Amino acid sequence: MASPLGQSVTLHDIAARHLHARHRLLQMLREVQASRSYVPEEAIQFFAHVLNLPIAHVRGCVEFYSFLHTTPRGQFDVYFSDSVTDRMAGSEIVAKRLADRLGVTLGQPRADGRVTVSMTSCTGHCEQAPAGLANGRVFTRMTEARIEKMASLIEHGVPVSEWPAEWFHVDDGIRERGITLETFIPPGEAIRTALARGLPATLDEVERSGLQGRGGAGFPVGRKWRGAYETKGAHYITCNADEGEPGTFKDRVLLAKYADELFEGMTIAGLLVGAKKGYVYMRGEYEYMMEGLQTVLEERRAAGLLGENICESGLDFDLRIHLGAGAYVCGEQSALLESLEGKRGIPRVRPPSAVKIGLFGQSTINNNVESFVQAAQIAWKGAEWFSDHGETKSRGTKLLSIAGDCQRPGIYELPLGITVREVLARCGGENAKAVQVGGPAGTCVGRDEFDRRVSYADLATGGSIMVFNDLRDMVDVARQFAHFFAHESCGFCTPCRVGTQMLKHYADKIADGQGTQRDLEQVKSIGEFVKGYSHCGLGETAPNTLLDTIKRFPEEYTSRLLAEADFVPDFDLDASVTESRALTGRQDQLDQVHSD
Amino acid sequence: MSETKNTFTLDGQPVVFEAGQTIMNAALAAGHYIPHLCHHREFKPHGSCKVCTVRVNGWLSASCTTPASAGAKVESEAPDIQEARRRIVQMLFIEGNHFCPFCVKSGNCQLQAVAYHLGMEDTSLPHRFPSRAMDASHPDVVLDRDRCINCSLCVRASRDADGKDLFGLSGRGIDTHLVVNSSTGLLKDTNIDANDRAIQVCPTGALLVKRRGYEQPIGERRFDAQAIECEFESKY
Ligand SMILES: Cc1cc2nc3c(=O)[nH]c(=O)nc-3n(C[C@H](O)[C@H](O)[C@H](O)COP(=O)(O)O)c2cc1C
Ligand code: SF4
Ligand code: SF4
Ligand code: FES
Ligand code: FES
Numbered sequence: 001m002a003s004p005l006g007q008s009v010t011l012h013d014i015a016a017r018h019l020h021a022r023h024r025l026l027q028m029l030r031e032v033q034a035s036r037s038y039v040p041e042e043a044i045q046f047f048a049h050v051l052n053l054p055i056a057h058v059r060g061c062v063e064f065y066s067f068l069h070t071t072p073r074g075q076f077d078v079y080f081s082d083s084v085t086d087r088m089a090g091s092e093i094v095a096k097r098l099a100d101r102l103g104v105t106l107g108q109p110r111a112d113g114r115v116t117v118s119m120t121s122c123t124g125h126c127e128q129a130p131a132g133l134a135n136g137r138v139f140t141r142m143t144e145a146r147i148e149k150m151a152s153l154i155e156h157g158v159p160v161s162e163w164p165a166e167w168f169h170v171d172d173g174i175r176e177r178g179i180t181l182e183t184f185i186p187p188g189e190a191i192r193t194a195l196a197r198g199l200p201a202t203l204d205e206v207e208r209s210g211l212q213g214r215g216g217a218g219f220p221v222g223r224k225w226r227g228a229y230e231t232k233g234a235h236y237i238t239c240n241a242d243e244g245e246p247g248t249f250k251d252r253v254l255l256a257k258y259a260d261e262l263f264e265g266m267t268i269a270g271l272l273v274g275a276k277k278g279y280v281y282m283r284g285e286y287e288y289m290m291e292g293l294q295t296v297l298e299e300r301r302a303a304g305l306l307g308e309n310i311c312e313s314g315l316d317f318d319l320r321i322h323l324g325a326g327a328y329v330c331g332e333q334s335a336l337l338e339s340l341e342g343k344r345g346i347p348r349v350r351p352p353s354a355v356k357i358g359l360f361g362q363s364t365i366n367n368n369v370e371s372f373v374q375a376a377q378i379a380w381k382g383a384e385w386f387s388d389h390g391e392t393k394s395r396g397t398k399l400l401s402i403a404g405d406c407q408r409p410g411i412y413e414l415p416l417g418i419t420v421r422e423v424l425a426r427c428g429g430e431n432a433k434a435v436q437v438g439g440p441a442g443t444c445v446g447r448d449e450f451d452r453r454v455s456y457a458d459l460a461t462g463g464s465i466m467v468f469n470d471l472r473d474m475v476d477v478a479r480q481f482a483h484f485f486a487h488e489s490c491g492f493c494t495p496c497r498v499g500t501q502m503l504k505h506y507a508d509k510i511a512d513g514q515g516t517q518r519d520l521e522q523v524k525s526i527g528e529f530v531k532g533y534s535h536c537g538l539g540e541t542a543p544n545t546l547l548d549t550i551k552r553f554p555e556e557y558t559s560r561l562l563a564e565a566d567f568v569p570d571f572d573l574d575a576s577v578t579e580s581r582a583l584t585g586r587q588d589q590l591d592q593v594h595s596d
Numbered sequence: 597m598s599e600t601k602n603t604f605t606l607d608g609q610p611v612v613f614e615a616g617q618t619i620m621n622a623a624l625a626a627g628h629y630i631p632h633l634c635h636h637r638e639f640k641p642h643g644s645c646k647v648c649t650v651r652v653n654g655w656l657s658a659s660c661t662t663p664a665s666a667g668a669k670v671e672s673e674a675p676d677i678q679e680a681r682r683r684i685v686q687m688l689f690i691e692g693n694h695f696c697p698f699c700v701k702s703g704n705c706q707l708q709a710v711a712y713h714l715g716m717e718d719t720s721l722p723h724r725f726p727s728r729a730m731d732a733s734h735p736d737v738v739l740d741r742d743r744c745i746n747c748s749l750c751v752r753a754s755r756d757a758d759g760k761d762l763f764g765l766s767g768r769g770i771d772t773h774l775v776v777n778s779s780t781g782l783l784k785d786t787n788i789d790a791n792d793r794a795i796q797v798c799p800t801g802a803l804l805v806k807r808r809g810y811e812q813p814i815g816e817r818r819f820d821a822q823a824i825e826c827e828f829e830s831k832y
Binding site: 045054055056057059060063064065066327344349351486487488489490491492493494495497498499500501502505526529532533534535570576 | 641643644645646647649656658661663680683684687688690691721722724725746761763764765766767768769770771772775776777778779781
């Protein structure tokens with residue numbers, strides 16, 4: 001069968017290129033998917049055999065990740081982002097248009113093996129929406145006119161590499177620069193400064209700066225580094241470049257334009273704790289940046305900034321980049337480590353923390369991209385350079401990625417402690433009625449709360465800011481987030497695995513005008529339960545937007561509830577007998593059951 | 597060592613523990629029952645069902661994976677926790693297809709017994725009625741995924757006790773399911789044996805030995821004779 005990429009690559013080649021290393025299983029499976037449009041049964045058996053892994057392990061991995069498939073997707077595999085802000089920009093319309101033109105149902109491969117069109121979680125290009133992926137390549141600003149052309153290119157079998165280059169153009173999206181975006185470190189300078197100052201003194205510097213984790217949770221970076229520094233034995237450094245929280249796209253820019261700063265930060269952390277190896281775990285959607293990043297790594301190796309005896313320090317450190325394959329939960333630190341080990345991304349039990357027992361059972365420093373970039377800059381420029389900005393409990397500046405109903409969506413580097421109102425003024429979102437700070441896992445605030453602050457002490461965010469104006473239906477927004485979490489739950493624990501499905505069920509029922517007061521109460525009580533009893537941060541935050549919007553926009557919910565008398569049962573008898581009716585050919589009126 | 601150094605309280609009662617013990621294992625060893633489904637003291641804890649959740653010094657956490665600590669205040673039978681446990685069990689029922697009246701495991705099933713223990717009277721949530729593959733390919737053993745609660749006990753028992761590694765969990769989210777570790781994915785191509793620990797530890801009727809069923813009359817089945825909490829409290 002014709003395949004989109006390197007059809008001649010054999011399973012042997014793939015395994016050999018990855019040195020038959022078990023922890024690279026996911027990387028191998030990604031290459032099989034790319035070259036064959038699916039992971040055939042034969043590949044599952046092959047890798048189990050050559051890597052000496054249980055077949056169930058390999059199968060489990062394939063069936064966990066959204067971008068791996070056990071049946072062929074065809075020559076063209078097209079995904080559209082279905083994040084809320086992509087939908088606001090028309091992603092559903094363009095996706096449906098393409099599906100119509102090609103005569104396919106969303107998510108289902110065309111019978112002739114030509115194409116599959118489907119939706120996927122936020123791809124991280126929200127300010128250039130509608131965005132998506134064509135055979136793994138990111139396209140932006142899709143329009144209906146472009147869709148007509150795309151349909152014809154697909155029908156004619158024109159490879160994606162020959163599609164118009166402007167479809168794949170990604171702007172850096174920077175709107176406002178602060179200290180971080182203005183600071184480019186000449187390669188090696190931060191490392192040399194850190195070595196000259198002394199590595200322990202550099203750790204003091206990072207601690208003094210007050211830098212907190214930029215991935216969202218805000219754990220002090222210096223404290224984490226010190227924990228690892230004081231832990232005996234081997235160490236690893238990992239960088240969280242999964243950027244899966246819908247509406248977050250700031251690490252994208254850092255990876256594209258500030259890779260030296262990122263690698264410099266990881267290297268300093270590595271030299272400090274004596275790690276020999278580090279990994280960047282980058283979301284699969286960002287694969288198009290791989291080549292550029294590899295080039296930077298090569299340049300750094302050539303300059304003696306990676307590899308052996310870095311900057312004459314006598315210390316060794318090197319880096320690899322691993323790609324994810326469509327799983328939001330892999331941004332959760334311990335799931336990320338599992339995924340880096342070539343497994344399903346199931347969050348680990350804590351304690352122990354990753355600083356004690358992390359990657360391959362060793363002490364691990366895991367930080368967000370922006371955290372490493374800023375740590376490198378602090379190592380170079382000193383603690384005050386950073387801590388002079390921001391507020392007491394949230395030092396420094398933060399990259400915000402803003403999308404939705406605003407005139408100037410994009411990336412803004414702003415001091416922490418800034419009010420929502422100020423943020424809206426900068427991006428031209430003054431008409432907002434609601435702002436989602438921190439993505440679906442964050443907080444939804446209404447107009448009377450716009451004086452609240454973006455900071456770790458109040459509204460924490462990994463960067464995502466979504467703006468909604470008066471025309472937006474907040475019940476629908478909350479419903480879409482509920483769908484996101486139900487799709488992304490790893491399935492390990494009962495509260496999240498089943499609870500997110502229940503929240504989705506009731507959110508749909510209410511949004512569709514079929515809900516009653518009782519259903520709304522169910523959402524609240526199941527929501528509180530899922531938050532309290534889930535295993536990891538995914539479940540702990542999944543109900544947030546439903547609960548926030550019920551509290552802040554109650555009338556949007558109550559106005560569409562049915563009176564109790566019009567109770568609609570969860571169980572639809574009519575629907576459930578449809579199949580047997582079809583099988584028995586019975587269509588008589590007498591067997592039609594109605595709830596009234 | 598003084599008494600308080602290795603003691604915590606469980607609903608106000610002192611429980612002595614050994615270094616490294618989890619709250620669950622310390623409680624069970626002391627004859628206190630904490631409801632659980634994915635836990636079995638012979639195997640490495642998994643911490644996934646969350647039925648065993650307790651409040652430790654104000655924080656909810658799974659007792660089967662939480663290390664016991666000196667002086668900790670552990671609440672287990674608080675009304676809100678029992679309510680949440682009931683909800684978890686309801687979720688496990690509506691997630692799969694459990695037709696207890698016809699099931700050979702009825703009366704010997706821990707899911708059912710824990711539901712009785714928690715006073716679960718209905719499922720309250722919309723049933724999902726999933727369509728799941730049944731594996732009856734093996735002459736002696738049957739796997740009915742309809743009744744599987746993804747507890748992974750068979751995975752651990754097959755790997756750690758039987759030394760066979762015949763099972764694994766696969767899929768994601770609500771599609772999580774048990775897979776059999778053979779080239780065909782079927783039990784017939786494994787060396788499973790009717791006496792394997794993997795089958796014995798299954799808390800539900802998902803893994804069963806064929807031609808063995810309804811052996812005790814109603815009234816004399818495992819949990820007819822003794823409620824699950826009594827069984828655990830008398831075992832140690
Ligand atoms: C479901 C979930 C998804 C997450 N996704 C990301 C992510 O994409 N990027 C990230 O840096 N942190 C993410 N986090 C937070 C990480 O678990 C972890 O706190 C972070 O990588 C630590 O780095 P930092 O301290 O530098 O922020 C996520 C957490 C959860 C619970
Ligand atoms: S496995 Fe247990 S809960 Fe499920 S049907 Fe059988 S007896 Fe009922
Ligand atoms: S088959 Fe039984 S033991 Fe195995 S995961 Fe399912 S319920 Fe648990
Ligand atoms: S299923 Fe992942 S946290 Fe529960
Ligand atoms: S028994 Fe502890 S989580 Fe299942």
